[in-house]
Amino acid sequence: MDILQTCELYKKVSDKFSLKNINLNIESGDFLALIGKNGAGKTTLLRIISGLLRYDTGKVLIDGIPVEKSSKVNKLIGIVQQSKGLPDSLTVQEYVRFQGRLRNADIKVLNGLIEISGLTEYYNQYLSTLSGGNLRKLHIMLSIMHKPKLVIMDEPTVGLDPIVRRDIWKYIYSLKELGISAIISTHYIDEAEILSDKIAIIDNGSIVTSGTKDEIKKLYNEENGLEVTLIDNNEALSFLNEIAKLNIDFIKSANVFNDKVKIITNGYDCSYLLLISKFLAEGAYKVKMIKLLDLSIEDVLVKIISPKALLSDI
Numbered sequence: 272m273d274i275l276q277t278c279e280l281y282k283k284v285s286d287k288f289s290l291k292n293i294n295l296n297i298e299s300g301d302f303l304a305l306i307g308k309n310g311a312g313k314t315t316l317l318r319i320i321s322g323l324l325r326y327d328t329g330k331v332l333i334d335g336i337p338v339e340k341s342s343k344v345n346k347l348i349g350i351v352q353q354s355k356g357l358p359d360s361l362t363v364q365e366y367v368r369f370q371g372r373l374r375n376a377d378i379k380v381l382n383g384l385i386e387i388s389g390l391t392e393y394y395n396q397y398l399s400t401l402s403g404g405n406l407r408k409l410h411i412m413l414s415i416m417h418k419p420k421l422v423i424m425d426e427p428t429v430g431l432d433p434i435v436r437r438d439i440w441k442y443i444y445s446l447k448e449l450g451i452s453a454i455i456s457t458h459y460i461d462e463a464e465i466l467s468d469k470i471a472i473i474d475n476g477s478i479v480t481s482g483t484k485d486e487i488k489k490l491y492n493e494e495n496g497l498e499v500t501l502i503d504n505n506e507a508l509s510f511l512n513e514i515a516k517l518n519i520d521f522i523k524s525a526n527v528f529n530d531k532v533k534i535i536t537n538g539y540d541c542s543y544l545l546l547i548s549k550f551l552a553e554g555a556y557k558v559k560m561i562k563l564l565d566l567s568i569e570d571v572l573v574k575i576i577s578p579k580a581l582l583s584d585i
């Protein structure tokens with residue numbers, strides 16, 4: 272069963288920007304990361320899924336229920352708010368209890384959630400004294416007090432240092448054990464790769480591609496192969512000449528640039544790496560590095576955002 276489904280969703284935001292034909296789904300228990308450049312439409316889409324913004328046409332279903340049915344849907348979703356407008360004069364404990372009462376949360380559940388979040392030691396501290404990372408944790412915790420099935424997070428770690436980001440990732444990932452699904456927008460590709468089961472790339476209001484990391488990489492990876500870096504540029508050239516002579520059937524092409532020999536293969540198989548390594552060893556080549564030519568999700572994102580757009584951003 273999908274916890275989220277959007278079908279042929281359209282939303283005109285301004286004369287210049289619309290969300291167009293958004294078809295997304297999240298299977299129950301999965302995390303989906305939404306990535307795309309500034310202004311691609313991530314926040315607009317998340318606001319629609321949260322029921323905070325109306326759409327023009329299409330469908331948005333949360334656990335099979337149209338998002339407009341707010342009394343039902345509000346119980347199913349948790350929205351991670353940004354840390355604005357907190358009552359500084361309350362302690363974490365006072366605020367959590369107050370929010371808990373508003374949301375009818377069981378006190379035992381609350382205490383359990385506080386423990387998971389790692390905020391126990393700050394329980395008696397004033398909100399004004401919490402660090403950015405702990406405030407983020409507090410907001411995530413508040414979003415799951417009513418035991419939602421889907422949590423919606425817009426850039427949950429923006430502006431945090433790398434150590435704190437990792438700590439928040441651990442916390443977000445632990446929500447999976449509670450059976451919670453999530454949609455997370457982020458500019459950090461590492462965050463998307465680490466946290467999510469699937470990734471959707473949005474560009475100019477449309478979902479350009481979605482799937483698991485491997486599915487996306489496969490779609491956009493036009494070049495399989497290996498890159499061999501040799502210590503000596505001359506050796507790189509002679510290595511290139513030698514492998515050309517061998518006429519190996521899996522090698523589509525090979526070229527040299529300074530100390531690097533790039534070998535493009537027909538698909539990829541581990542045996543290719545073994546064979547090339549053996550050949551390098553037999554020829555006593557001095558190898559600095561052998562690298563598989565593998566696209567990263569960041570490479571895919573850059574490919575999708577047209578080179579024109581990149582140039583105009585500079």
Ligand SMILES: Nc1ncnc2c1ncn2[C@@H]1O[C@H](COP(=O)(O)OP(=O)(O)OP(=O)(O)O)[C@@H](O)[C@H]1O
Pocket residue numbers: 284285288307308309310311312313314315316
């Ligand atoms: N209220 C509004 N009125 C007019 N245009 C808007 C409004 N809200 C958003 N937009 C425009 O819609 C487009 C998408 O904005 P959105 O905030 O959804 O993008 P985003 O992917 O979340 O960007 P970022 O990564 O910078 O947060 C942008 O061009 C933005 O300027």
